[in-house]
Amino acid sequence: MEFISQHPVLVVSVVKIAVLLFIVMTALAYLTWFERKVVAHIQSRWGPYYVGAHGLLQPLADGLKFLFKEDITPPASDKLLYVLAPFLALSLALTAIALIPFGPPGVRVLGQPVFVVSNVDIGLLFLFAITSIGVYGVALAGWSSNSKYPLLGGLRSSAQMISYEVSLTLSVVGVLLLAGTLSFNGIISGQGGYWLGFIPRWHIIPQIVGFLCYLTAAIAETNRVPFDLPEAETELVAGFHTEYSSFKFAMFFMAEYANMITVSCLATILFFGGWLSPFPDSWKWQLFLPGAGLLLLGAYTAYDTAVVMRGIARIQFAVVTLLALGGGAICLIPPVAHVIQGPFWFVTKVIVFLFFYVWVRGTLPRFRYDQLMSFGWKLLLPVSLANLVVTAFVILFLARRG
Amino acid sequence: MSLPFLVFFACAILAVAGAIVLIVAREPIHSALALILVMMALAVLYILLGAEFIAAVQIIVYAGAVMVLFVFVIMLLNAGVEERTDWSKIAKWIGLPLGFFLLLEVAHWLAHSSVGKAVANGAGGPQTAFSTTELSTALFRQYLFPFEATSILILIAILGALVLARKAE
Numbered sequence: 001m002e003f004i005s006q007h008p009v010l011v012v013s014v015v016k017i018a019v020l021l022f023i024v025m026t027a028l029a030y031l032t033w034f035e036r037k038v039v040a041h042i043q044s045r046w047g048p049y050y051v052g053a054h055g056l057l058q059p060l061a062d063g064l065k066f067l068f069k070e071d072i073t074p075p076a077s078d079k080l081l082y083v084l085a086p087f088l089a090l091s092l093a094l095t096a097i098a099l100i101p102f103g104p105p106g107v108r109v110l111g112q113p114v115f116v117v118s119n120v121d122i123g124l125l126f127l128f129a130i131t132s133i134g135v136y137g138v139a140l141a142g143w144s145s146n147s148k149y150p151l152l153g154g155l156r157s158s159a160q161m162i163s164y165e166v167s168l169t170l171s172v173v174g175v176l177l178l179a180g181t182l183s184f185n186g187i188i189s190g191q192g193g194y195w196l197g198f199i200p201r202w203h204i205i206p207q208i209v210g211f212l213c214y215l216t217a218a219i220a221e222t223n224r225v226p227f228d229l230p231e232a233e234t235e236l237v238a239g240f241h242t243e244y245s246s247f248k249f250a251m252f253f254m255a256e257y258a259n260m261i262t263v264s265c266l267a268t269i270l271f272f273g274g275w276l277s278p279f280p281d282s283w284k285w286q287l288f289l290p291g292a293g294l295l296l297l298g299a300y301t302a303y304d305t306a307v308v309m310r311g312i313a314r315i316q317f318a319v320v321t322l323l324a325l326g327g328g329a330i331c332l333i334p335p336v337a338h339v340i341q342g343p344f345w346f347v348t349k350v351i352v353f354l355f356f357y358v359w360v361r362g363t364l365p366r367f368r369y370d371q372l373m374s375f376g377w378k379l380l381l382p383v384s385l386a387n388l389v390v391t392a393f394v395i396l397f398l399a400r401r402g
Numbered sequence: 403m404s405l406p407f408l409v410f411f412a413c414a415i416l417a418v419a420g421a422i423v424l425i426v427a428r429e430p431i432h433s434a435l436a437l438i439l440v441m442m443a444l445a446v447l448y449i450l451l452g453a454e455f456i457a458a459v460q461i462i463v464y465a466g467a468v469m470v471l472f473v474f475v476i477m478l479l480n481a482g483v484e485e486r487t488d489w490s491k492i493a494k495w496i497g498l499p500l501g502f503f504l505l506l507e508v509a510h511w512l513a514h515s516s517v518g519k520a521v522a523n524g525a526g527g528p529q530t531a532f533s534t535t536e537l538s539t540a541l542f543r544q545y546l547f548p549f550e551a552t553s554i555l556i557l558i559a560i561l562g563a564l565v566l567a568r569k570a571e
Binding site: 078121128129130133135139140151154155165182 | 431
């Protein structure tokens with residue numbers, strides 16, 4: 001106890017890191033399930049269905065499969081870099097999430113904010129610093145495999161990341177001009193308040209062009225469809241991770257999903273008010289939205305348990321029902337409802353972005369390499385530059401007048 | 403020993419080790435990675451000095467952009483393993499002793515001058531973190547001319563590269 005009271009920062013940080021890591025890892029696993037389900041329904045299929053009810057245990061089965069597969073290291077590879085690359089990719093992707101504030105800084109335990117692991121003053125710059133190093137995971141994987149297709153994938157990846165990182169950074173500068181700070185907490189609390197009493201003052205409205213640029217560049221940065229040229233399977237087998245198997249492959253997979261979560265969180269923070277609610281404070285019923293949502297989910301699964309499910313799936317769904325109903329009831333208790341407001345809105349917005357990602361993947365065909373380059377340099381870059389210049393002029397103009 | 407002290411020595415050793423590997427490594431990509439290690443270690447040292455902004459920019463620009471280009475070019479050219487040439491005789495007999503002497507000189511100066519003593523007592527760097535706002539105000543008011551001059555210099559370099567890379571008509 002004495003140790004805890006003497007080193008609150010250390011103790012709370014370690015606990016926060018452990019909890020966040022657990023949540024993020026689970027979220028990564030179920031993001032794969034979410035993606036497969038949504039893409040399946042877009043393509044008029046059912047998606048995973050047999051492992052657990054509605055395929056809910058599929059991520060667990062996949063994880064076990066990755067763990068027990070043979071781990072092959074190509075004899076001609078550069079051993080050190082071959083092992084280093086997946087570690088680099090995953091650890092950097094996870095480090096970036098430590099900077100994201102999931103809720104208001106006011107909620108504190110032992111004087112430490114609960115909803116962010118590391119509250120850095122220049123959070124945005126640090127996030128960009130970490131993600132800009134992330135390209136080495138992919139590039140080194142491609143190089144160290146010592147094989148044609150991975151090398152091509154690694155090359156494409158580095159070229160793509162260099163090209164789109166410029167637009168990504170420039171598209172965000174408009175928001176920085178409006179916010180006047182690099183700290184995530186500052187950027188979010190700057191978006192509080194409402195126009196006409198009910199339209200939230202989020203940066204998406206003045207910065208719609210910047211947001212569209214950010215969204216496009218972010219998809220390219222995370223190597224997702226339609227910009228997934230580094231791993232285009234019709235051209236490059238599996239691109240940079242062709243030679244990787246077993247858990248090293250799983251690490252690249254997890255890194256990609258972690259990056260998706262990071263850029264979605266960033267979009268939420270910069271353009272959609274982070275943990276702020278879209279409704280004015282006076283609308284008190286919004287406090288009970290998370291609880292009501294969980295109760296609705298519980299009612300649906302209860303119906304499924306009673307009518308649709310058979311055999312072992314029925315037992316699994318009964319557990320899900322109990323969890324949802326119990327969680328919903330707890331969330332309706334006023335103090336709990338107050339505390340989870342911030343994280344609830346944050347997570348909801350992030351899920352909307354993740355859905356958008358999957359939607360795009362299910363809908364759009366892949367770019368050709370030259371299209372990718374000319375799109376990035378000839379369209380995205382000038383537009384985000386113009387957005388920056390116009391924003392700067394408008395801010396100066398309004399400052400002169402007011 | 404305090405924590406910043408330990409972090410300083412860890413990063414200093416990493417930086418020096420990275421610099422040595424950079425020169426000794428025979429695979430170009432290993433050299434490039436060693437250089438990245440040096441830059442990251444330097445970024446941590448900047449943070450220790452309270453210059454968070456410089457640290458982040460160091461990583462974004464040098465480790466994240468410049469070195470990605472290096473790695474890209476090495477991969478693109480598929481550069482093979484370097485071949486060792488014979489040591490230059492001058493470097494061996496004059497260069498090495500002179501370098502060693504320079505190191506001794508710097509160490510002596512650090513140990514005895516007032517600046518060195520101040521650094522050793524922990525008074526060297528700014529004690530409070532520089533805010534980004536202060537930095538940008540200084541950059542765009544006080545040092546506007548050097549800043550713009552640097553931009554023009556870089557623009558000239560880009561134009562030069564364009565001229566060199568352009569295909570002959």
